[in-house]
Amino acid sequence: MEWRGPAALVALLAIGVGGGFAASAQSRGSSIGSGVPAPVPAQAPEMPVDTPEPYAADPTDPPLEPGIPMAPAKLGTGKFEITFPKPVGWSTNVSASNEWKFKKPGTSNNTYVMRIEQINSQDITIEDAIDIRIERLRDEQEDVAILGRGADSLEYTYRSNEDNARHSFMRWLDLDASGQADVEIVVHGRERDVDGTRDLIRRVAEGMEGAGGGPVG
Amino acid sequence: MLALLLAIGVAAGFVTSRILGENPSGSGSATPVPASPSLPVDPVPELLPDPDIPPLATGLPLVRQPVGVGDFRMTLPVPEGWSYFENSLNEWQWRPPDQPDFGYVLRVEQVLSNRRSIEGTLDRRLAELREDESNVEVIAQTRDSLHFTFVTANHLRYGYLRWLDLTGSGDAQVEIAVTGREVDDPGMAELIARVGSGVRLG
Numbered sequence: 001m002e003w004r005g006p007a008a009l010v011a012l013l014a015i016g017v018g019g020g021f022a023a024s025a026q027s028r029g030s031s032i033g034s035g036v037p038a039p040v041p042a043q044a045p046e047m048p049v050d051t052p053e054p055y056a057a058d059p060t061d062p063p064l065e066p067g068i069p070m071a072p073a074k075l076g077t078g079k080f081e082i083t084f085p086k087p088v089g090w091s092t093n094v095s096a097s098n099e100w101k102f103k104k105p106g107t108s109n110n111t112y113v114m115r116i117e118q119i120n121s122q123d124i125t126i127e128d129a130i131d132i133r134i135e136r137l138r139d140e141q142e143d144v145a146i147l148g149r150g151a152d153s154l155e156y157t158y159r160s161n162e163d164n165a166r167h168s169f170m171r172w173l174d175l176d177a178s179g180q181a182d183v184e185i186v187v188h189g190r191e192r193d194v195d196g197t198r199d200l201i202r203r204v205a206e207g208m209e210g211a212g213g214g215p216v217g
Numbered sequence: 218m219l220a221l222l223l224a225i226g227v228a229a230g231f232v233t234s235r236i237l238g239e240n241p242s243g244s245g246s247a248t249p250v251p252a253s254p255s256l257p258v259d260p261v262p263e264l265l266p267d268p269d270i271p272p273l274a275t276g277l278p279l280v281r282q283p284v285g286v287g288d289f290r291m292t293l294p295v296p297e298g299w300s301y302f303e304n305s306l307n308e309w310q311w312r313p314p315d316q317p318d319f320g321y322v323l324r325v326e327q328v329l330s331n332r333r334s335i336e337g338t339l340d341r342r343l344a345e346l347r348e349d350e351s352n353v354e355v356i357a358q359t360r361d362s363l364h365f366t367f368v369t370a371n372h373l374r375y376g377y378l379r380w381l382d383l384t385g386s387g388d389a390q391v392e393i394a395v396t397g398r399e400v401d402d403p404g405m406a407e408l409i410a411r412v413g414s415g416v417r418l419g
Contacts, residue, residue, distance in 0.1 A: 121306075
């Protein structure tokens with residue numbers, strides 16, 4: 001019987017070695033490996049992506065509503081005078097000899113604003129004016145998304161220089177049927193202003209006329 | 218008879234060989250050959266004679282004229298006695314009275330509402346010229362000016378363009394253009410320099 005003890009020890013040793021080896025094999029996922037390190041393909045995503053930047057919080061001013069009261073107004077002089085319906089009570093700021101901005105007094109920055117520009121000196125068609133605008137938007141602004149393009153209109157969203165999400169509408173008018181764009185209208189606003197800004201630019205564009213109801217330029 | 222048939226055969230064979238030799242069928246696969254010129258260019262149109270009026274003189278007497286309104290009013294020196302035209306609220310033109318077409322003309326435009334740098338304005342203007350006119354050739358270009366020729370309505374025209382940033386805004390605010398005939402070129406160069414250096418706000 002003397003041989004049984006050593007035999008049992010040998011058996012236990014064998015079991016221990018086997019168990020230890022198995023346990024080691026199980027946990028070998030992070031082994032240091034061997035050979036020369038080499039890059040491995042990245043997984044999900046393969047290319048670096050920018051984390052979407054959050055937008056700045058919009059001002060809490062009430063949204064621009066559709067159907068606001070409008071009254072006839074004039075811009076320009078002589079044969080370059082145009083008439084159009086202007087929101088009652090909005091202020092006019094002259095930003096160039098041929099450009100005006102309109103805003104409801106007391107509203108915060110980055111709410112809603114309208115700009116009208118006489119662009120007949122540029123001698124371009126409406127189609128070219130839209131192409132140029134889209135090219136510039138993509139060159140100069142962030143997060144530009146063209147939501148709609150018509151024969152004389154553009155709707156888009158973009159990130160403003162102050163990081164606000166903006167939703168804009170543009171219209172171009174050829175008031176004298178010359179084939180050239182005479183007037184460019186833009187209304188910028190927040191997402192919550194869209195019903196009002198869409199209604200505003202439609203009413204202004206549809207109500208705009210050249211001097212005496214005739215041609216501009 | 219045999220000799221005749223042989224002769225006819227020889228003749229027919231000779232002619233057939235000649236015809237095929239003039240229009241060889243070639244061998245191998247067809248490959249493109251280099252075009253000449255390698256890029257498409259406007260064909261040079263037939264040019265019509267320029268109007269027979271004296272060249273634009275240098276040293277013309279100039280007078281100051283206001284244009285624009287409000288904060289955007291500016292004054293500039295323009296040739297005395299030239300006719301003045303308002304092209305739009307922000308664009309004005311001067312030319313000698315009773316001058317025939319295709320003479321020389323001065324045009325000034327406020328372009329600040331475009332909100333473009335002078336470099337961007339120059340690039341855009343050159344692209345427009347190439348799109349709208351034919352045979353556009355740039356003679357000289359600087360950071361804020363362009364000297365070029367083009368053909369319009371079968372007339373060779375010489376042009377100068379110059380842009381000003383009067384307030385250091387970083388954008389082009391005023392565009393000055395002088396266009397004329399080849400014989401007017403020296404006078405045009407001098408005129409645009411004098412007008413460009415004399416534009417003042419207010």
